[in-house]
Amino acid sequence: MTEPEKAEPKKSLWQNVSEVIYGMAAHDMSRAALRTRASMEHLFILITMGDLLGIPILPPYYSLRLLPYVVPQIATWKRRMLREKDVADTMF
Amino acid sequence: MKLKDVLLQHPERRYLMFGGGGGVGKTTFSAATAYWLASQGKKVLVFSVDPQASLTDIFKRDIFGKGPVKIMDNLWAQEIDADSHIRSYQDEIRKKILDMYGLPKVPDEIENYIQAASAEPAMEESAIFDAVVDVVMQGDYDYYIYDLVPLGHALYYLSMAKVYDEWINKITKLREEMREYEEMVSRLRHEKETEQDQILNELLYIKNRINTSAGILTDKTKTGFFFVVIPEAMVINDTKKAAQMFAKFDVPIAGYVVNRVIPHELLQQKIPDYLRNRIAMQDQHMAELRATFGDQVLALVPEMERDVTGLPMIEKLAATMFS
Numbered sequence: 001m002t003e004p005e006k007a008e009p010k011k012s013l014w015q016n017v018s019e020v021i022y023g024m025a026a027h028d029m030s031r032a033a034l035r036t037r038a039s040m041e042h043l044f045i046l047i048t049m050g051d052l053l054g055i056p057i058l059p060p061y062y063s064l065r066l067l068p069y070v071v072p073q074i075a076t077w078k079r080r081m082l083r084e085k086d087v088a089d090t091m092f
Numbered sequence: 093m094k095l096k097d098v099l100l101q102h103p104e105r106r107y108l109m110f111g112g113g114g115g116v117g118k119t120t121f122s123a124a125t126a127y128w129l130a131s132q133g134k135k136v137l138v139f140s141v142d143p144q145a146s147l148t149d150i151f152k153r154d155i156f157g158k159g160p161v162k163i164m165d166n167l168w169a170q171e172i173d174a175d176s177h178i179r180s181y182q183d184e185i186r187k188k189i190l191d192m193y194g195l196p197k198v199p200d201e202i203e204n205y206i207q208a209a210s211a212e213p214a215m216e217e218s219a220i221f222d223a224v225v226d227v228v229m230q231g232d233y234d235y236y237i238y239d240l241v242p243l244g245h246a247l248y249y250l251s252m253a254k255v256y257d258e259w260i261n262k263i264t265k266l267r268e269e270m271r272e273y274e275e276m277v278s279r280l281r282h283e284k285e286t287e288q289d290q291i292l293n294e295l296l297y298i299k300n301r302i303n304t305s306a307g308i309l310t311d312k313t314k315t316g317f318f319f320v321v322i323p324e325a326m327v328i329n330d331t332k333k334a335a336q337m338f339a340k341f342d343v344p345i346a347g348y349v350v351n352r353v354i355p356h357e358l359l360q361q362k363i364p365d366y367l368r369n370r371i372a373m374q375d376q377h378m379a380e381l382r383a384t385f386g387d388q389v390l391a392l393v394p395e396m397e398r399d400v401t402g403l404p405m406i407e408k409l410a411a412t413m414f415s
Contacts (some may be wrong), residue, residue, distance in 0.1 A: 026280040033280070037273040044266055044291075052205050060209035061218030062256070062298045064181070068188040069291045071202055 045070050045077045053081060095390040096414040098316070098347060099129070105316040105346070107228075107308050109238040111338075112320035113330050117351040117393075120400050121320055122239040123150045123169075124410040127403070129235050130167035131410075138237040139170040139227055141220050147171050147239060152402050160231070164403065168233070172223045174216045181219065182206055214252070221252060225301045228308060243334045251341070253306035260299045267292045309343065316346035318390070323350060323377035332384065347390040349413070350381065355394045 046055070048063045049070060070077075099105075108125060110118045119140070126138035137160055140147050147169050148155050155161040157173025185206060186198050198206070209215070228236055271289055308315055317338070321331050331348070338345060354371050381389055393413050400409050 030277045030280040033273045033277045037270055037277075040266060040270045040273070044263065044270065047263055047266070049205070051209060052201070060212045061181075061215055061222065062260070064185050064206065064209055065294055065298060066291055067185055067202065067205070068192055069294070071189055071193060071199070074201065 107236050107315040109317045111240045114242040116320045119146045126237050127406045128410040128414045134234040136235045137168045137233040140239040142241045174219045177219045225305050256302045264295045312344040319348045322352045323374040347388045349391045351393045352395045353392045
């Protein structure tokens, strides 16, 4: 009876440690993933809503359908696209 | 083979299209075919994808933008009003934005974009293209007859389906990649479910619509595409070129129907040289048509003594077309 009682706190300690390590590593990974995703999001808006910056796109009829979903991102996207920097800089 | 036999032997071809240059009789033949099928007891919808539609003129009824209008038993006609379709589409987008974000009014920048996008030259065609999907999917007709736009435009219409398809595939792929990143983050954070990507759903919806429309245009079992020709050098040359291009887009060409043939019986009468020469000219072109398209030439329709408008004239024309 005593043995399992001892083992459990040990296991939970180990679990805690591993969770911390995992959490530390995962945090960075998820941050990187989110950044990549954000870049892709901007690329996506560029492909579908390029007309907002004067870049003609095809075909406007269906891209209008997507417009409502990207309304909140448009301001940030425009700022990023029009920043006086090389586009490659913004990727990293 | 005759046009009548082609239709009777292929009842599974529910989508019939008449294409050809400007003014050769696409609308006339669409109306006559619709009339004939309706009089055979089939439920038929004839509709125009041309922004300058003339079904209103041929049936002598104001049907523009009114949805399917009943012309006679079993026969309905429809002219799509692209402008009002675009307007209600814009309103739908605006309402969605207001509802989604609880805004009192659409932000100026977004409003400008909505208006600018609608002024694009491709917008009208795209709107009609999209409206056709509704027409074809909602109705329960035995036959759908497309009164097409003149050749150049029709090619554009067909190529649009291909362009749309490629565009949508590319962005759907990008969206799916984004989705993978999102799911990865969810896993790392031990979140059970990733939020639904509404854009991806929307893209899949668009894809489905485009595939439906494009699928019909190129489906050999369900669709019959007929070229309307008149025995004149220019028209024949245009048709030959167009036929090759249409074949590239996998359009199932079902045959050729010749319009405005001057009746040979006139030769028995005392007629001026002018008419005699035209008959000789047409004979020459008819020989060329037969040499080029062989038994794909399905019907010869004579030049009528007056305009084909109104049901009695349509009936008369249909009688010779489907003799």
